Amino acid sequence: MxxxxxxxxxxxxxxxxxxxxxxxxxxxxxxxxxxxxxxxxxxxxxxxxxxxxxxxxxxxxxxxxxxxxxxAQPTIKEAKDVFAARGIIERSIVELAIANLTAKNRNRLLKQLEKEDGAIRRGERQEMIRESGNFHRVLAQVAGNEVLDELLAGLITRTSLIIALYQETPNVQCSIEEHQALVDAILAGDREQAQHLMDEHMATIQRYLLLDERPGEVDLRAALEEP
Amino acid sequence: MxxxxxxxxxxxxxxxxxxxxxxxxxxxxxxxxxxxxxxxxxxxxxxxxxxxxxxxxxxxxxxxxxxxxxxAQPTIKEAKDVFAARGIIERSIVELAIANLTAKNRNRLLKQLEKEDGAIRRGERQEMIRESGNFHRVLAQVAGNEVLDELLAGLITRTSLIIALYQETPNVQCSIEEHQALVDAILAGDREQAQHLMDEHMATIQRYLLLDERPGEVDLRAALEEP
DNA sequence: TAGGAATAAATTGCTAACAATTTTGGATTG
DNA sequence: CAATCCAAAATTGTTAGCAATTTATTCCTA
CATH class of the missing domain: 1.10.10.10 (Winged helix-like DNA-binding domain superfamily/Winged helix DNA-binding domain)
Structure with a gap:
């Protein structure tokens, strides 16, 4: 083409x-x-x-x-699957990133944090959202596995849609503090702590989602038949 | 469309x-x-x-x-990335599969092994290859995460191409014995052993690949300049 | 007035013809 | 004889228009 x-x-x-x-x-x-x-x-x-x-x-x-x-209107099942898959990939990216820590990579992480911080200070909402998402891509690139980076990119897009669909209070984003702590653990080479923080980070995002309630596709027959 | x-x-x-x-x-x-x-x-x-x-x-x-x-002619770097990504996903699929073991799922795994066995007994080469690949898809479906299943499907296709490109002795496939042992460990609920076997299984496939040598894109300048 | 068939409008699906680009082969020239 | 250039062939890229399908509207009938 x-x-x-x-x-x-x-x-x-x-x-x-x-x-x-x-x-x-x-x-x-x-x-x-x-x-x-x-x-x-x-x-x-x-x-x-x-x-x-x-x-x-x-x-x-x-x-x-x-x-x-x-x-699209992803089902709750799909939403959960997407988050689970993303969690798995993010977790392994953290591990790879630590194993792949060069001076250049350290710098990339710090610069990304600065960007996010700058966006917050300036109150640029749109930029905040974008940079907050970029953080995860940068981490994937530091990890050095392009295939994982691609897979993650797709999952991040899907995650955004799911958040749009299932989030009650609009636009709760990744918190900069969590990113900060994550980078600290990575730079310190503390794999366990870093992975734990990433797990928590993913859990935090999901926590604001209404992935339990919601009708979706109700089984009308079951709901309406005689008792 | x-x-x-x-x-x-x-x-x-x-x-x-x-x-x-x-x-x-x-x-x-x-x-x-x-x-x-x-x-x-x-x-x-x-x-x-x-x-x-x-x-x-x-x-x-x-x-x-x-x-x-x-x-396509994936580079060695890309080949390694694909295998690494696949390993990560396969590993987590094993864990999910164990957590998701129903009677029906046990059956699916056993039936798949039978299919592979049958193909080998009948000496149906083409079928062997196909069923050997299907094993991993069945495992993903048992795990129950459709997103991971999709991602894995793509990686399996890419893996096949890489094997075609970089395998010396043609058509070394997944061995049925390894699949058998893996299913045994999964059915026994032994997560550590199952994951270990899956890691080994992935390593076995890679072992037959020439992912070290090969020219690819040689840096002519570096190779030819005066000593 | 409700139900339903016929018609019109909107929308997507498909194809064939045309345009642009690259490759190939040969002719020309120094 | 090698190098360069040019034209023809092969291949890919693009588009407009028509065909098929679905949705909305209208009109008729019980």
């Missing part, structure tokens, strides 16, 4: 993924091709390709044949 | 992935759209979409703009 098209598709994918992550496009929202063409100033083929990708790769869009695309 | 097209694209993807996994399409082989259309009796658009997917999702195809697609 031509570079131009690929770049364009990527642009649309990111634009949509961002909008979904930030809850500007709520779960369930219809994504009509013609509307997207108009709003994004894009070719319909590119829009379609982008939707395909968001559906098959990132799973944040659902496509029903002949009926079009809409923002 | 229409069901028909999706099914067709999936067919092409699987056909190509199989051919790549089984080394019928060697790494580096060119995949001309017109040829594929002719051989597969497919629409060019479907062929293109399939190639896109194989490139962006599974990474077993490389697409160069305006120059077409060819079977």
């Amino acid at each position: 031509g570079t131009r098209a690929q770049v364009e598709i990527k642009r649309i994918v990111e634009r949509l993924a961002d909008a979904i992550s930030e809850h500007r496009l709520p779960p369930g929202a219809r994504l009509t091709e013609a509307k997207l063409v108009e709003v994004l100033g894009a070719n319909r083929n590119h829009v379609r390709a982008a939707l395909q990708k968001l559906a098959s790769e990132y799973k944040v869009v659902t496509i029903v044949p002949n009926r079009g695309a809409c923002v | 229409g069901t028909r097209a999706q099914v067709e694209i999936k067919r092409i993807v699987e056909r190509l992935a199989d051919a790549i996994s089984e080394h019928r399409l060697p790494p580096g082989a060119r995949l001309t759209e017109a040829k594929l259309v002719e051989v597969l009796g497919a629409n060019r658009n479907h062929v293109r979409a399939a190639l896109q997917k194989l490139a962006s999702e599974y990474k077993v195809v490389t697409i160069v703009p305006n120059r077409g697609a060819c079977v």
Whole structure:
């Protein structure tokens, strides 16, 4: 595929993924091709390709044949699976990062913390969210396994959608303090402590989610049949 | 996208992935759209979409703009990353599988072993390879995390390509004995032993790979400059 | 007025033709 | 004879328009 098209598709994918992550496009929202063409100033083929990708790769869009695309509504089961998978990968990334600690890598971690801190100080909400997410990518890159980094990237996107869907108080993000403590443990080479902190960090995010209640797909028969 | 097209694209993807996994399409082989259309009796658009997917999702195809697609030639670094990532996921799947042991799941594992055994007894080479790969998918399904299962599926495909690329004696597969021992440990609920066996199992596969030598992209300058 | 069939509108799916790019092979020239 | 350039062939990239499907509306009937 031509570079131009690929770049364009990527642009649309990111634009949509961002909008979904930030809850500007709520779960369930219809994504009509013609509307997207108009709003994004894009070719319909590119829009379609982008939707395909968001559906098959990132799973944040659902496509029903002949009926079009809409923002996905992951089930509670899927949400839990995504978090569990992410936890597993994050945990091993921590271990690899410690094993792979060079001077350059130490610097990258510290710089990332600074960026997050700067965003908070300046009160730049949007930047805060972005940098907070970037922290996990930086950690993956420090770990040095590109495959894990890719897998994590996908899971982070899906996580964002899930948070948008299931979070009660909007926009509780990763806390900078937890990132700070995590980096401290990593730089100290304390694997156990670092992994423990990462587990806690993942748990903290999930704690604000309503992954228990919620109707979803009620079994009407079971709910309504005679007692 | 229409069901028909999706099914067709999936067919092409699987056909190509199989051919790549089984080394019928060697790494580096060119995949001309017109040829594929002719051989597969497919629409060019479907062929293109399939190639896109194989490139962006599974990474077993490389697409160069305006120059077409060819079977990927993962670097040694990438090969190692894929194996490391797969090892991590397989390891955690073992743990989840043990925690998720129902009668039904025990049965699935035993049945899978029977299938593999049957293929070996009948000397069905092709079936052996397939069932040997399926074992890991079944284990993932027993573990019950669909996201991990998906991630693993992708990594298994990539692993196959890597084996095709870097294996000296062709077609050394997973050994049934190792699968057997693994299932024994899982059914016994012995997490440590099961994880140890899985680690060993992954190591066994890698042991037959030439992941050290091989030129790849030699640094000509470093190699040829005056001593 | 409720139900349902027929029609119209909107939307997605598909294809074939055309455009752009790269490769190949040969002719030309120093 | 080697190198360079040019044209033809092969291959990929792009687009517009039509076909098929679904959804909404209208109108008819009991």
